[in-house]
Amino acid sequence: MTTHDAPVHDRPTLDGSALAGLLSEVYAFDATLAVVRCASCGHTDVFARATVYLTAMGAVVRCATCTAVLLVVVERPDGPRVSASGAAWVQAPGG
Amino acid sequence: MSWHVATVVGARPLTGTARALTLSAPGFAGALPGQHVDLRLTAPDGYQATRAYSLARAGHDERVDLVVDEVPGGEVSPYLVHDARPGDQLEIRGPLGGYFVWHDDDPAPVLLVAGGSGVVPFLAMLRARRSAGQQPGRHAPFRLVCSVRAPGDAIEREEIDAPDPGLQARWVYTRQAPPGWPTPPGRITTADLTAPGFGPDDGTSVFVCGPTGFVEAAAGLLTGLGHPPGRVRTERFGGA
Numbered sequence: 001m002t003t004h005d006a007p008v009h010d011r012p013t014l015d016g017s018a019l020a021g022l023l024s025e026v027y028a029f030d031a032t033l034a035v036v037r038c039a040s041c042g043h044t045d046v047f048a049r050a051t052v053y054l055t056a057m058g059a060v061v062r063c064a065t066c067t068a069v070l071l072v073v074v075e076r077p078d079g080p081r082v083s084a085s086g087a088a089w090v091q092a093p094g095g
Numbered sequence: 096m097s098w099h100v101a102t103v104v105g106a107r108p109l110t111g112t113a114r115a116l117t118l119s120a121p122g123f124a125g126a127l128p129g130q131h132v133d134l135r136l137t138a139p140d141g142y143q144a145t146r147a148y149s150l151a152r153a154g155h156d157e158r159v160d161l162v163v164d165e166v167p168g169g170e171v172s173p174y175l176v177h178d179a180r181p182g183d184q185l186e187i188r189g190p191l192g193g194y195f196v197w198h199d200d201d202p203a204p205v206l207l208v209a210g211g212s213g214v215v216p217f218l219a220m221l222r223a224r225r226s227a228g229q230q231p232g233r234h235a236p237f238r239l240v241c242s243v244r245a246p247g248d249a250i251e252r253e254e255i256d257a258p259d260p261g262l263q264a265r266w267v268y269t270r271q272a273p274p275g276w277p278t279p280p281g282r283i284t285t286a287d288l289t290a291p292g293f294g295p296d297d298g299t300s301v302f303v304c305g306p307t308g309f310v311e312a313a314a315g316l317l318t319g320l321g322h323p324p325g326r327v328r329t330e331r332f333g334g335a
């Protein structure tokens with residue numbers, strides 16, 4: 001990755017890897033290598049291969065197969081908050 | 096992962112829009128080729144902007160080598176390309192991301208496909224391969240395909256083209272080719288991505304990095320050639 005230095009509404013799709021730093025504030029492991037199962041379609045893959053859209057409210061992470069929302073990450077003054085309601089489960093790397 | 100204060104210690108122009116930056120970053124260690132850092136700037140009024148940048152070199156502890164390509168109108172890259180001076184301080188967090196990584200103990204063939212400044216993480220991989228010593232990766236066949244608009248947009252071309260056994264580089268010009276170039280300017284094709292020893296049956300690891308549109312087009316060509324989607328790793332960025 002090099003950069004996504006553009007106004008928020010102009011930013012195109014990114015990969016899950018782009019959220020590695022932000023998610024390191026929430027998870028003790030490298031979240032981009034964690035395995036996520038989509039609650040909608042059952043697709044199961046590492047987080048790095050999911051699709052990320054940066055929006056004004058935060059980062060929206062979608063299933064690369066069915067595009068259902070897996071996670072939403074919102075940055076708040078007291079730290080990022082992760083909603084994972086679209087993930088059936090998350091497994092730490094090497095688990 | 097915590098933020099480190101980093102100090103600019105070197106800057107070198109590479110193209111009309113790209114610049115190499117070297118930072119001294121006490122406490123920063125253990126980067127692998129392909130990883131990135133988050134870089135944070137803080138304005139006098141407290142406003143903060145964070146962007147992700149690939150490392151151009153791995154394994155140099157407490158030193159961070161970046162290549163930044165300017166995104167016109169961006170909040171961070173114009174400062175880094177035009178204004179940052181030795182002695183300036185900023186913050187970095189990393190190294191980050193274990194997915195888009197080449198390991199120097201892996202002897203499998205590697206196909207690297209770069210659009211524009213998407214070549215930066217591949218510089219880290221080439222440099223790691225050159226310094227891999229006795230590791231099996233020192234002899235891993237590498238093919239690097241770099242797509243750029245025009246000759247003047249090529250980042251570190253001299254280094255990439257320097258003879259190195261087992262490494263082949265191919266340049267693709269999309270708008271303007273050098274005088275006498277054998278093919279007219281055009282987008283990357285399956286011919287650029289096909290070479291003996293780098294096919295799907297050779298156990299090739301494929302990495303693609305560039306603007307979103309480029310990455311999606313190249314990844315589509317690669318899976319069309321039969322590369323399993325699980326062996327095609329992509330990293331996209333904006334500013335196309």
